[in-house]
Amino acid sequence: MNKRPDVFRVCALAIACAILLRLASGGLGAMVAQALGHEKMASVLLYLGTGRVACPAAPQEQTPDPTQLTAPGPEDNPVEFSPEDGQQIQVGNFAGVDVDIPTLLQMPLDWDLTEQSPTVLILHTHGSESYTGIPQEAQSSGYRSLDTAYNMVSMGDALAEYLTQAGIGVIHDRTLYDYPSYNDAYNLARAAIQGYLAQYPSICLVIDLHRDAAEDAAGNQVAFTAQIAGQEMAQLMIVTGSGSDTLPHPNWKENLALALKLQVQLEKQYPGLCRPLALRAQRYNQDLLPGAILVEVGTAGNTWDQAMASIEPLARSILTLAKGTEPE
Known part of the structure; x- marks a missing residue:
């Protein structure tokens, strides 16, 4: 099995961690915390560390509320009857x-x-x-x-x-x-x-x-x-x-x-x-x-x-x- 992709991922993960630690020590801790909490950043770190890809959760099925209705406007003209x-x-x-x-x-x-x-x-x-x-x-x-x-x-x-x-x-x-x-x-x-x-x-x-x-x-x-x-x-x-x-x-x-x-x-x-x-x-x-x-x-x-x-x-x-x- 080819191990080179794993080596590349581990090296990239080490570099990313070093950058984040340097930013945190430079007084940018809040920005680092926000970045780590971002959904896309979390997905990147998961891939670099494990090789797995995070799949977004499926949205919950929405049951229509019968009282949330959309009606057409009224007729613009009077109606005729015969x-x-x-x-x-x-x-x-x-x-x-x-x-x-x-x-x-x-x-x-x-x-x-x-x-x-x-x-x-x-x-x-x-x-x-x-x-x-x-x-x-x-x-x-x-x-x-x-x-x-x-x-x-x-x-x-x-x-x-x-x-x-x-x-x-x-x-x-x-x-x-x-x-x-x-x-x-x-x-x-x-x-x-x-x-x-x-x-x-x-x-x-x-x-x-x-x-x-x-x-x-x-x-x-x-x-x-x-x-x-x-x-x-x-x-x-x-x-x-x-x-x-x-x-x-x-x-x-x-x-x-x-x-x-x-x-x-x-x-x-x-x-x-x-x-x-x-x-x-x-x-x-x-x-x-x-x-x-x-x-x-x-x-x-x-x-x-x-x-x-x-x-x-x-x-x-x-x-x-x-x-x-x-x-x-």
Whole structure:
């Protein structure tokens, strides 16, 4: 075996050590210490002394944080709707009222979500609603959680961040209105919405994020999913109310007109992501603002990851409506 490379390395190491000792004795000890601590110098000395090469440690695998999001900007121009757009969507009319979808789609949406701040309020009447498979320590009873990292508040956090990054002024109310009393949730949320609207008259859009629940014949929770661009997402369901004798909502068609427009935009961009829009003889506090809607993000049978994956499409579709609609 040829020993000459080893001899050269040993000689070079001796010379390097002599130089460093001379520098240290000359009052340059701090500089020498810094040089010895440098990663490249350490690699050189390792090679001269042993002949081995130091390999840098592999970087740790980074797990994406679903709340670290990047959203596109809002549409620069108002969007147009035609009567034919109504053929792309389905509506479950559980309220039994007359609905003219083509006419409602052409009702003007006179707002600019980018013009003033804040323009969007996100809240959760049933904030403790959660999903299948969350950590046991985060679980409450009946697919609920008081941990805001796993309940509807986390969905609102993500949606708020998307819209904020796109230049939309957002208020996210992270209050759990259904805890400790589930029955008082809508009354408590109503008072909060009224307070926000009084304090911030610039608010045009109120989004109440929920998650739905459905069981099969055996009592098992059912998950509603869609494959979008190769990713499994929880299906969304937009819900609007027409009011009732005890819960009047005389202007419900304005809310439905907005909901239909959002449903169309979602279906155009992400076919199959939405379940049929649900119109029910309820109010859902939507009488407080024509721009109030309720969105069910998946069901109790869906996983948290599936639900979180559907927030980006929801945000992108909202952004397409940021400038309102073209006047007729």
